[in-house]
Amino acid sequence: xxxxxxxxxxxxxxxxxxxxxxxxxxxxxxxxxGSAIYIxxxxxxxxxxxxxxxxxxxxxxxxxxxxxxxxxxxxxxxxMNVLLRALIVAFGFGLLIxxxxxxxxxxxxxxxxxxxxxxxxxxxxxxxxxWSAPAVLAVYAFxxxxxxxxxxxxxxxxxxxxxxxxxxxSFTFVFVFDMKIKGIALGTMLSQLITFAVTITLWFKxxxxxxxxxxxxxxxxxxxxxxxxxxxxxxxxxxxxxxxVTTFFTFASxxxxxxxxxxxxxxxxxxxxxSYFMDGFAYAGEALTGRYIGAKSELLLRYMIxxxxxxxxxxxxxxxxxxxxxxxxxxxxxTNNQEVISVATSFIFWTILIPITGFAAFLWDGIFIGATASxxxxxxxILSAMSFFVCYYSTKSFLGNNALWLSFIVYLLMRSVVQxxxxxxxxxxxxxx
Numbered sequence: 001x002x003x004x005x006x007x008x009x010x011x012x013x014x015x016x017x018x019x020x021x022x023x024x025x026x027x028x029x030x031x032x033x034g035s036a037i038y039i040x041x042x043x044x045x046x047x048x049x050x051x052x053x054x055x056x057x058x059x060x061x062x063x064x065x066x067x068x069x070x071x072x073x074x075x076x077x078x079x080m081n082v083l084l085r086a087l088i089v090a091f092g093f094g095l096l097i098x099x100x101x102x103x104x105x106x107x108x109x110x111x112x113x114x115x116x117x118x119x120x121x122x123x124x125x126x127x128x129x130x131w132s133a134p135a136v137l138a139v140y141a142f143x144x145x146x147x148x149x150x151x152x153x154x155x156x157x158x159x160x161x162x163x164x165x166x167x168x169x170s171f172t173f174v175f176v177f178d179m180k181i182k183g184i185a186l187g188t189m190l191s192q193l194i195t196f197a198v199t200i201t202l203w204f205k206x207x208x209x210x211x212x213x214x215x216x217x218x219x220x221x222x223x224x225x226x227x228x229x230x231x232x233x234x235x236x237x238x239x240x241x242x243x244x245v246t247t248f249f250t251f252a253s254x255x256x257x258x259x260x261x262x263x264x265x266x267x268x269x270x271x272x273x274x275s276y277f278m279d280g281f282a283y284a285g286e287a288l289t290g291r292y293i294g295a296k297s298e299l300l301l302r303y304m305i306x307x308x309x310x311x312x313x314x315x316x317x318x319x320x321x322x323x324x325x326x327x328x329x330x331x332x333x334x335t336n337n338q339e340v341i342s343v344a345t346s347f348i349f350w351t352i353l354i355p356i357t358g359f360a361a362f363l364w365d366g367i368f369i370g371a372t373a374s375x376x377x378x379x380x381x382i383l384s385a386m387s388f389f390v391c392y393y394s395t396k397s398f399l400g401n402n403a404l405w406l407s408f409i410v411y412l413l414m415r416s417v418v419q420x421x422x423x424x425x426x427x428x429x430x431x432x433x
Contacts, residue, residue, distance in 0.1 A: 252392075
């Protein structure tokens with residue numbers, strides 16, 4: 001079982017680690033432009049797209065869960081139906097984002113409390129990156145489908161390509177052509193478009209033969225569409241609450257001044273680094289949970305979950321040790337601004353609690369996605385988000401920035417505890433059906 005877990009987890013860890021590295025590179029490029037304003041602008045601009053794109057994370061999640069279950073049942077016709085349904089939704093919403101970009105920008109900028117120069121740079125970033133929205137969402141759908149088909153290598157290739165392109169192009173536009181924030185945005189947008197084209201090419205290379213299973217009359221099967229819509233709506237609500245918390249975190253930071261905004265943007269990279277390591281195991285949980293539920297194998301499902309949590313605990317402990325002993329070294333990689341580093345060290349304690357309180361939440365998310373246990377995921381996230389806002393508004397008057405971090409830790413812990421309590425019943429019901 002460990003081999004199966006690592007066969008799926010390691011490629012995802014390799015691909016996922018390039019994502020926080022990309023965020024770190026963008027922050028690092030901005031951090032070497034001479035002002036904390038650029039760091040804050042990248043953090044805010046990225047969070048606008050996080051708020052947009054993470055809400056459509058259901059395209060990857062439901063594709064993964066439904067496809068894995070179809071794979072476990074050896075129903076390749078339904079696997080193709082899942083992909084086509086997801087792509088139709090992806091292109092539809094992607095084009096809608098492009099069409100509505102002006103009102104989206106206005107709403108987002110209204111939440112930013114920073115100065116005029118920061119807002120102007122955020123605006124530059126948004127207006128360039130928004131044009132790749134359909135490509136980004138379509139790649140979400142493809143990646144979920146690949147994972148459901150027990151293929152973690154292709155998403156790894158896609159992620160590495162996207163992030164390497166992004167780093168190279170952004171670095172070139174910023175330091176060769178002196179485009180500053182516009183250069184980072186242009187590099188991001190072009191890398192996303194090129195990655196989408198490569199993704200289509202890879203699908204035809206490895207799975208083009210599955211076109212024989214496409215039956216147009218079954219794509220829009222009423223019962224399948226209802227289930228697809230129900231799961232997607234639940235995951236949408238769950239992801240909306242998640243992005244609400246993370247985006248609010250950054251916007252609340254912006255109201256505390258440019259230095260605290262920069263500090264929190266840097267410290268949040270500690271969370272992102274941990275999350276993408278842990279998500280590698282969560283993705284393995286998605287694929288294997290769906291596979292064993294599709295095959296009606298409760299015994300293998302239980303054994304897989306035990307081994308998954310064993311390795312999750314190991315990764316969590318390693319991350320905590322890393323954050324305890326090497327926080328300043330990590331910060332120095334991200335910026336050379338000594339004032340920001342000095343302030344950040346006074347809040348470093350919170351980063352140590354992230355892997356301790358949050359690792360179970362990541363693993364249960366993957367398992368619930370594979371089981372398409374969308375209702376339980378949704379309700380757990382709603383409760384956790386509520387705990388975040390209750391904690392923050394009851395402590396912010398006397399804890400300041402510490403209130404934000406305390407609330408974030410409470411939110412992670414609530415996700416872990418609630419999903420642990422609900423998991424047994426949720427999985428038993430689905431493996432028996």
